[in-house]
Structures are given as C-alpha cells and as structure tokens.
Amino acid sequence: MSIRGSTLVGGGTGFIGKHLISLLKSKGVETLAISRKPGSNTITWDDISKNGLPSGTTSVVNVAGENVLDFTKRWTDSFKSNVYKSRVDTTKLLSKAISKSSSPPNAFIVISGVGIYPPSDTAKYDENSKVAGFDFLSKLCHDWESATHLDDNKSCRVVSIRSGVVLGRNGGMIKNLYVPFFLGLGGPIGSGKQYLPWIHIDDLTSLISFCIDKNVNGIVNGVAPDSTNNLQFSNAFAKSLSRPAFFPAPEFVFNIIYGKERAIMITQGQRVIPKRALEHGFQFKYPDIQSACDSFVK
Template structure:
C-alpha cells in the first residue's frame, strides 16, 4: 500500500509517517520546499505550490489513499490577513488535489482529511458527537464547515471520504503542551478563566493511529479524534503540575487579559468543547491513552 500525505513534516504528519514505516506502508508526500524532498522508495517527496496551483502529478503514482493534513496553523495571532490564510490554505490545497485527480488516471480510493472539533459550539454542558455538524457563527466553526465541504467534493470522483475532527493534541515535540507547561515549570502556572472549560484532548500517538486505522478499515464519514475522557482546563493544569512535581499557587488567568495579549486567538484558550470518542471506539479502535495522567507522564517524564 502507498499513501500520499500532505503536511507530512508537521506534528501529526511525522507521527503518521513513523507508523506507516513500521507497518510497511510506503509514503509519498507533497512539500512546498524543494530542499525537503526525498527520493527514497518508502518516503518519496514531490513538489507542489498550491498558491500557484502547481503540483507534480507523479505524486499520485501507485497511491491508494491520501492523508490530507495541510493547512496554516491556528496557533498564531489572528490578524484579518492571517484569518484569510488559515481558510485559504485549507481550501486551495484541497481544490488542487481534486482538480489534479480529475485530469489523470489514478487508483486513489480513499481520502482521510484532517478537520477539527472547532466546529462544535462553546458549551459547558453539551456533549458533542459527529452528528453535531451545524456549527455556529464563530471563525473556527466557519473554517471547519468550509474545509469539510471542500473535502466532500472527492466523493464525486468515487473516492471514500473520511474527516477526522481532531481535539487538543498532546505532544512533547510541539503544539499546545510545551507552551502549557512552560509557565508551570517556572512556577507560574495557572488555569484560564473559571477553569471549567472542557478540554477534549488526545495523545499524539493515538491521533496518528486513528488515521491509519481509518485507512486500513476503509471507514468513510466523520470521526472525532479525542480521548474517551475529556477534562476541564483546571484539571489539565493541575495534572500537568502534578506530573512535573511543581506547585500551583497563582489565581486563574482572566479572559480579558488574554484578549489584550493574543487578540481574537485568545478564544482558543477558553473554548469549552466536550466531545465524544464513541463512534471511533465502536468501529473497533482502542486507545493507548484513555486518561490524561498516563498520557502526560508518557510525554513529560
């Protein structure tokens, strides 16, 4: 089997590549950086430039499935121009893949695309599953809705479409966790707002395993990539401090302060989304990390 990965050098992409190699799955990948292109048989890179609508069509050779992760990070200050980039980076890359496949013979049978739990409205009481797809009028929800709609077009090419709504990814190689624990390590850790916001987290190993599981079991549709036991922001902060053996004594950080520091992006820190993992578990997937403390210990110890 050969998969084509966009975003292969990102946080999740690197972990997926590692699992593919362990399972004997050959990897082709697309990169906008020609210096990062390898020509190994099981890790073969190809150049693309989605802004200019350029792509090396040879990237689709012998490819059975596409794992589509490409998109500008949301963990950066949301200026009006950067908001446009967050959306366009997802739509333009998706459209280029679709348009390219329309022009050539290929054997692609499945696309597994990254999505996000950002589609679910902020709530302290709701418990969201994959049927909750109407979203709300927030920026992140709108991005996810347009992103998923763009991916659905692959179905017109008789390709199975899977969308993986990813929660808060915990990794010691990047993402939110190193930033979260940095002040804790210095003795200045604190929860955000009331601390009651729900954090639907997932260990980096499990999120990568879900992508491979969906490919190997030919699962179409939407799946939440979150661990079975979400926690509050207060609990996430306390457990991180416990694992690091650091004290917590500062008051919680107020929302208006973070608005001043981060602008619109501050909403990422205060969103409450309690999300269900039942659908992927009912499909036969078993999490390695069900609970937060073992997950943190594996990453922080």
C-alpha cells in the same frame, strides 16, 4: 519489510505530519510529504497542481495548515485568509487530483477541528450533532470538510477527523506549556471550567492510520474518551511534573494577545465524544489525561 501502500501527506513536515509519517513508515508504508518547499522525500503543492497524484498513491492525508495560534501574527484579514487557504485550498487541490486520477487511492483522510461545535459547558457533542457555521473558525471547519468533495469518484473513502487539541511532547500546546509548568508557574486558563477536548499525538496518528486501513467513512471525532476541563488538564500536567499549578492565567490576557475571536480556542471549549471511533473498535492508548501527561515527562 514488504511495502504496504504509499501515502501522500499534505503538511507532512509539521508536528502531526512528521509523527504520522514515522508511524506509517514503521508499518512498512511508503510515504511522501507535500510542502510549500521542495526537499528530500517531499514534493510541492505546485507539483500536485501540475502533475496530479504520484503514481502508486494508495492513500492521501491532509494535515497542512498555517498555525492559527501563532501569537507573532496579528488576527488580520490577510492572516485569516492564509489560515483559510492553507487548509481549504490545499484540500480542494487534493480532491481535484484524486477526482482526476485514473487509479484513485483507497482513502482520503483530512483533519478538521472540534471548533465546528459551539463552545458550551453543558452540551455533549458527537458526530450526529447538528452543526452550523457560527463564527470564523466553525465556518472554516465547514468549508474544510466540504472541500473533500470528490467528483464521480465513489471508490475512494473520505474521512474528516475533527481533532481536539493534540498533545505531544514535541509540538503544539505541550511544547508551549512545558517550561512554565516545569518552573511551577503553570495553572488553568480563566475559571478552568471550560472543556478541553484533547487527543494524544500517538492516538491521533493511530486513528488516521486506522481510518486508512479500515472501512471508515465520513466524520470521526478525534478526541480522547474522557472529558477533561482546563483545570483538570492543568492539575494532571503539574502532577506529572511534580509541580504545583497555582497560577491561573486570566482570560483577558489571551483576548489581548490573540484577539477575542481567536482566543475562543483557548478560553472556551466543548465536550466532544469519540462515538464513531469507539463504534469502529478503535482503541485509545491514552484514554485519560493523567496517562497522557505522564507520557510527556518520561
């Protein structure tokens, strides 16, 4: 297979990063992950800081970030600072390296989150919706996206993908929910009426690859086209597993485990539309929640 470029993937060792690298490799793209630890086919953030981008890099993606929903870590100022720096500082480091590069890549793709939009049961958000920081997570998304700013380097396209919850068998939310739902102990969170903007891992990685290849710039919402609430997700996942979804999880439990500011990611939601991805002609393999959930139990 002929080589079709070389992509540097910050956070390439994680759930999204590994899937992305596997997809890019299958398309004949060379890949190199950036991690905190050295390893095979991996360089460190220090290497980037000291030596800049590896020569021949044609695209850069950043999907690094300390796990916000790690319930073993309390929501302290120090943990919040790690959450922030692992996203904003790594993105700034890559922006600086791209800005300084004498042969800059064609595309710089960064993941951000739908938490930039205020939770609402009625509003409908697309990429043109006005956003302003209103809490820690929304301000984080703002600074994350602003960190992509490149100095005097107009030739590199920059895309921030505002991702919904990423659904995949081997990571994120589905990995955590699989056992309780398999045992028939699953159910909605709180009233279940809150929107759950989501995207299948295969669609997110395809969307990143699409943004690398096509003439896409700016903000792109990374969510499936159907708007799903938490109750609809629970019912679909339970149906795929041929189990009931009788057991609602009360909101206060998540407020206690995660702290209220962080629990918002689970107990509240927003309706987000992938307007720009669809306008650019991106085709979702899993546009509806039932087909996505069915794929996890195959």
